[in-house]
Amino acid sequence: MEIGILGRSLCGKTTLFNLLTGNEEATGLAAGQGRSHQGIARVPDERLERLSALYSPKKTTPATVRYVDVPALPDEHGREGALNLAELRTMDALMVVLRAFENPEVPPPGGSIDPVRDLAHTEEELLLQDQMVVEKRLDRLARDLAKRRSPELAAEQKVLQRCLEALEEGRPLRAADLSEEDQKLLRGFTFLSLKPLLIVVNLDEDEVGSNPFTNPRWAGWIDRPKVGATAVCATLEGELARMEADDAAELMADLGVADRALDRLIQDSYRLLGLISFFTVGEDECRAWSIRRGTPAVEAAGVIHTDIQRGFIRAEVVPWEELLDAGSMAACRQRGTLRLEGKTYTVRDGDVVHFRFNV
Ligand SMILES: Nc1nc2c(ncn2[C@@H]2O[C@H](COP(=O)(O)OP(=O)(O)OP(=O)(O)O)[C@@H](O)[C@H]2O)c(=O)[nH]1
Ligand SMILES: [Mg+2]
Structure with a gap:
């Protein structure tokens, strides 16, 4: 990232x-x-x-x-x-x-010296760039749609028209009301103001x-x-x-x-960047790993090593404060605060995770 x-x-x-x-x-x-x-x-x-x-x-x-x-x-x-x-x-x-x-x-x-003016200046350049890209694509779409019907292209045209409206009003695309789906559709354009x-x-x-x-x-x-x-x-x-x-x-x-x-x-x-950290601990290394919020345990395992993802059996999970309080993973297990989680568990910020795997 x-x-x-x-x-x-x-x-x-x-x-x-x-x-x-x-x-x-x-x-x-x-x-x-x-x-x-x-x-x-x-x-x-x-x-x-x-x-x-x-x-x-x-x-x-x-x-x-x-x-x-x-x-x-x-x-x-x-x-x-x-x-x-x-x-x-x-x-x-x-x-x-x-x-x-x-x-x-x-x-x-x-x-x-005028930081607000300079921000406006910078944002304006980002908006202009994006507007040029949108206009060019909309021209192209209009020509293609005149030749043949296409629901995909029509959908793209609709989203881009909304983008153009926002940009013309001086609103960056990050502030435009775009759904997940819209954003996926727009990904290839690498818009700066998004x-x-x-x-x-x-x-x-x-x-x-x-x-x-x-x-x-x-x-x-x-x-x-x-x-x-x-x-x-x-x-x-x-x-x-x-x-x-x-x-x-x-x-x-x-x-x-x-x-x-x-x-x-x-x-x-x-x-x-939308990143959160989970931790792995041990005498050799204590380490923070970056994942996007919402990442399931099996994918988080893959951030460490693809073998761990492939051979995933389960994740042993405890929040970092609890581990500090208990003093060791073994003590957490005794207290019953060490949880066993499966592939679909959503890893949380601050989780200490030990992956069990088999390859
Ligand atoms: N007094 C003061 N001078 C600063 C400060 N930050 C940077 N400078 C000075 O401002 C000058 C420009 O800093 P740079 O970091 O080279 O600026 P830049 O944005 O990278 O410049 P370009 O890459 O040429 O666009 C340098 O001489 C810095 O020493 C600050 O907080 N206070
Ligand atoms: Mg510089």
Whole structure:
């Protein structure tokens, strides 16, 4: 599962991407018009940490999110170009970085700092792209339907007309009222405005700890379906990342910041992708595995190994809190809280699972 990072030039995309993934790509004006970068972030999960403290395993493996830092394309006039939309089409979700920091060394696009304007600018480009794709397909459909009757094509035309209406009204497809079936029909178009969107405001150092979204100008942007919103100060996060844990905690206390914005950002990304985690535990490894909400046990087994899926006998399941409370899987069995589940059991977020299989 991949999240594409987009935004106007010099809003801090690469800076944030480096912090999220531990990559060390060049940033700022000196980076020039870059190419895109890929990297992986570990999803912070207190549940896994606590399970790991119980088992002291050789290895602890968290869930991950893959980020792709997609630079704006250059144009003939200067740095600020069109968004690199072709590359974003294959992403599962988008993260738009909006500049709210002052920095005299790097001029902001549009000549001033205005994150709401920049979001509108970005969303407009996504809508325009989608509208072009819809119109082209509708033209084609009209021609084909004039030649022959086809219930499938007629159904597609109907859904696309609704999409066009939404787009013309300035509504993204993620906010259009589309059924599961409609969405399945639309999958091949890889519409950009249909993808879940994480709005990230890159705060000024002076604004650390503040919530920019209380400003009424954000109304209508953040309270939409499949949209997440969070604020972060990339500079502060960079400093915290370089500090010892004690010093970082002290600085955060001084600034009145309760949690690590970067951690929250990764967790929000994970949620936006529609992912949940189940755990496997043991002396060798404690590990978080990613599945979509609603995944049956037999498919969850397949995420670990196809052999386990093929030879699935049953799943032994206990919620993570119960395992911590009892102290071991054996103790859970004694207490009667370890459940035996079959192939169709829907795995829940935070389940600790031991699969019995036979190959
Ligand atoms: N003061 C301040 N500067 C920042 C912050 N975040 C990023 N910068 C600076 O802004 C400049 C641009 O950052 P980048 O991360 O390269 O921006 P970008 O969006 O990747 O830029 P392009 O890829 O060229 O579009 C760099 O010089 C960063 O050091 C911030 O929170 N505060
Ligand atoms: Mg960049």
